[in-house]
Amino acid sequence: xxxxxxxxxxxxxxxxxxxxxxxxxxxxxxxxxxxxxxxxxxxxxxxxxxxxxxxxxxxxxxxxxxxxxxxxxxxxxxxxxxxxxxxxxxxxxxxxxxxxxxxxxxxxxxxxxxxxxxxxxxxxxxxxxxxxxxxxxxxxxxxxxxxxxxxxxxxxxxxxxxxxxxxxxxxxx
Numbered sequence: 020x021x022x023x024x025x026x027x028x029x030x031x032x033x034x035x036x037x038x039x040x041x042x043x044x045x046x047x048x049x050x051x052x053x054x055x056x057x058x059x060x061x062x063x064x065x066x067x068x069x070x071x072x073x074x075x076x077x078x079x080x081x082x083x084x085x086x087x088x089x090x091x092x093x094x095x096x097x098x099x100x101x102x103x104x105x106x107x108x109x110x111x112x113x114x115x116x117x118x119x120x121x122x123x124x125x126x127x128x129x130x131x132x133x134x135x136x137x138x139x140x141x142x143x144x145x146x147x148x149x150x151x152x153x154x155x156x157x158x159x160x161x162x163x164x165x166x167x168x169x170x171x172x173x174x175x176x177x178x179x180x181x182x183x184x185x186x187x188x189x190x191x192x
Contacts, residue, residue, distance in 0.1 A: 026077045026100050035174050037074035038167060041067045042182040045163045049189045052156055061152060062135035064159040068128035071167060072121060073102035075114050078171070083113045104132065119170065124162045127155045160186070 026033040048063035076083060077100050084092040099106055111125040130145040134152055137143040146152045164187055168175060 026080075027096075030077050030080075031174055034074045034078050034171065035176065035179070037070045037077070038171050038174070038179055039182060041070035041074065042163060042167065042179065042186055043067075044070060045160055046182070046186045046189050048156055049160055049186065052153060053189070057149060057152055058135045058138060060156055061131040064156045065128045065132040065135065067163060068124055068159055069102050069104070069107070071163070071170075072107065072110060072114070072125065073100065075119055075121070075170065076100050076102060076110060078174075079114070079117055079119075082117055104129070120166070124159060127158050131155055131159070 024033045024036050044063045044067035048060045048067060051057075051060035051063060076095070080095060080100060084095050087095070094106075099110060102110055107125050107129060111122045114121050131152070133143065134146055139146065139148075146155070164183070168179075168183060171179070
């Protein structure tokens with residue numbers, strides 16, 4: 020059965036679950052890439068970034084909304100905490116203001132999200148070929164392996180460490 024975590028009641032558990040989701044989705048993206056499932060891999064890479072951004076928002080919610088107008092504070096509390104696709108760029112600006120280097124990776128994830136739906140359609144594509152898509156997916160994997168542990172060291176545990184190691188193991192040729 021699927022358990023829904025309430026970020027307000029237990030923010031620490033919510034953050035840990037989202038970090039775990041981000042790492043697992045990153046590993047799945049890499050495994051799918053290795054098997055040649057490019058659009059599925061792109062979709063998983065996007066989901067991994069979305070999960071990590073959601074975890075960062077909940078972890079830093081008080082700091083993010085501190086000087087925001089009431090309407091924007093309400094948006095973060097009702098929807099923004101989940102890092103919705105349509106709000107990711109604005110959220111990335113707020114997280115960058117707090118010192119998290121997520122702007123570029125969010126934009127890469129959004130192009131992969133579009134690719135997962137549109138493929139190489141010449142009227143909709145941001146990528147020209149498979150190599151560009153693969154580089155973007157690998158940029159997300161690199162982001163995960165280089166940043167997730169340091170961004171979440173206050174909630175890091177053995178389960179997260181195990182999943183990070185699984186991701187880096189898959190990464191090796």
